[in-house]
Amino acid sequence: MTTVSPPPLTPEHARAAAPRNVVVGAAPLDPQDVVAVARYGARVELDAPAMDRVAASRALVESLASDPEPHYGISTGFGALATTFIAEDRRAQLQASLIRSHAAGTGAEVETEVVRALQLLRLQTLATGHTGVRPVVVETYAAMLNAGITPIVREYGSLGCSGDLAPLSHIALAAMGESDVRVIDFARSLSERSDTKGASAALAEAGIEPLVLREKEGLALINGTDGMLGMLLLALHDLSMLLDTADVAAAMSIESQLGTDAVFAADLMALRPQAGQAASAANLRAFLANSPLVASHRDPAVCTRVQDAYSLRCAPQVHGAARDTVDHAAMIASRELASAVDNPVITDDDRVESNGNFHGAPVAYVLDFLAIAVADVASISERRTDRALDRTRSNGLPPFLADEVGVDSGLMIAQYAAAGIVSELKRLAVPASVDSIPSSAMQEDHVSMGWAAARKLRRGIDGLARVLAIEVLTGARAIDLRAPLRPGPATGAVRDLVRTVARGPGPDHFLSPDIEAVTALVLSGQIAATAEGAVR
Numbered sequence: 001m002t003t004v005s006p007p008p009l010t011p012e013h014a015r016a017a018a019p020r021n022v023v024v025g026a027a028p029l030d031p032q033d034v035v036a037v038a039r040y041g042a043r044v045e046l047d048a049p050a051m052d053r054v055a056a057s058r059a060l061v062e063s064l065a066s067d068p069e070p071h072y073g074i075s076t077g078f079g080a081l082a083t084t085f086i087a088e089d090r091r092a093q094l095q096a097s098l099i100r101s102h103a104a105g106t107g108a109e110v111e112t113e114v115v116r117a118l119q120l121l122r123l124q125t126l127a128t129g130h131t132g133v134r135p136v137v138v139e140t141y142a143a144m145l146n147a148g149i150t151p152i153v154r155e156y157g158s159l160g161c162s163g164d165l166a167p168l169s170h171i172a173l174a175a176m177g178e179s180d181v182r183v184i185d186f187a188r189s190l191s192e193r194s195d196t197k198g199a200s201a202a203l204a205e206a207g208i209e210p211l212v213l214r215e216k217e218g219l220a221l222i223n224g225t226d227g228m229l230g231m232l233l234l235a236l237h238d239l240s241m242l243l244d245t246a247d248v249a250a251a252m253s254i255e256s257q258l259g260t261d262a263v264f265a266a267d268l269m270a271l272r273p274q275a276g277q278a279a280s281a282a283n284l285r286a287f288l289a290n291s292p293l294v295a296s297h298r299d300p301a302v303c304t305r306v307q308d309a310y311s312l313r314c315a316p317q318v319h320g321a322a323r324d325t326v327d328h329a330a331m332i333a334s335r336e337l338a339s340a341v342d343n344p345v346i347t348d349d350d351r352v353e354s355n356g357n358f359h360g361a362p363v364a365y366v367l368d369f370l371a372i373a374v375a376d377v378a379s380i381s382e383r384r385t386d387r388a389l390d391r392t393r394s395n396g397l398p399p400f401l402a403d404e405v406g407v408d409s410g411l412m413i414a415q416y417a418a419a420g421i422v423s424e425l426k427r428l429a430v431p432a433s434v435d436s437i438p439s440s441a442m443q444e445d446h447v448s449m450g451w452a453a454a455r456k457l458r459r460g461i462d463g464l465a466r467v468l469a470i471e472v473l474t475g476a477r478a479i480d481l482r483a484p485l486r487p488g489p490a491t492g493a494v495r496d497l498v499r500t501v502a503r504g505p506g507p508d509h510f511l512s513p514d515i516e517a518v519t520a521l522v523l524s525g526q527i528a529a530t531a532e533g534a535v536r
Contacts, residue, residue, distance in 0.1 A: 025050025025127035041186030053129030061132035095218035102169035105154030117230025131220035147206035148184035160360035160450030164227035177210030231454035251287035252475025276323030280316035291488030360450030367453035368431035
């Protein structure tokens, strides 16, 4: 699966978005904290009382390490080898072997922001005092984040069973001074990757001692849903903006295709009290307000159409359902952020208990649910684009919005691109979480596939952004072709923004750079922000 790049924000945007620091251990992290550290390089600092809890739980582990009775993860092997007792003089080797063997990822590199989210979320669990690691382990993970030391994690390897074992093992291996890393300079875009460097050298340059793991610590570093959760949080952040953008794109299509805004009236929406639908309808009312184009055909003598097509009329119902799905996923993410996922875990009353909290099902399900919503929002967007290019359905626009019909093709193939993306998004909407594959000699006989669900959602979000960009590009050209009628303040402001990076109506030209440039505006949030700024 091809990986995607983070939104192309400038270093100035990144610095403005990042808070000075994020405190880890005092309370569950906020989703925005995760985005700030992962994407914008915010620094982390450790809560002092949390570190006291870490030290106390470590003392308990060390007392159990000398017990002749076996304790899982402390004096035994792992997984299918959980009944094998390990002598004290072999336990350091056991922990190191665990990490080395489990760092078995393969494929393309995972994006920097995903790796940093993975590091931060595991750090948060370590800082709860429920994992039994030494304080130095917590301090090392925090120091690596602040130094920009980003282990190379490969795309394939996690089944989401005992958490994201392989990806988390790559993080732990780098903390041990083994494998390769990239050292991130947050003065540059995250998409500008640095050269690889040996982890040992990177740690030395940052003044960080490599970890030598002791009892329980190997397990504590790799038993978690941090990878899939990190990608979920990044997706939720992006989808919040993209769904606003979808409302902007729909408004441009409705306006330029001479659709009506009457169907978005607040009293009509109140007859079906779905929260997301109401929010999208409110956006559409605002973005279409004071539009001379919309006003031009309010008179029934001028407009004889009884109803608009579903892709125009039902935009708030579809976009709103996606908003409600995002809200549900955000609720699950907030619960996961408040979790201490490890196995075994140190309880508040000092018991060391095996459990199944590492199973990724709760996160995997909503990742798959979001992929369905992403595919459907892109699908309705592409249908609006197609209507604008069809002279039999566009209410007077030239075929394909071409300049010289027959000689020029206009935006014909831009719609092809959108259609191809939508087709792929439908395939990506097939849930990963139903495809359990047994592992570990049938000890791990049901897995979540949450990591795979997260990976395909990231690709889906990239595709949605591109489909929306094509609709915005199409809407901007269609609005121009309605001159001398003018658009409303919001859609007009977006059309003007698009014109700073893409040509308006005229003879055919090289179109791909225009699509890429408008996609960058979409991913950076500027399309949504411009429309919202015009109606404030």
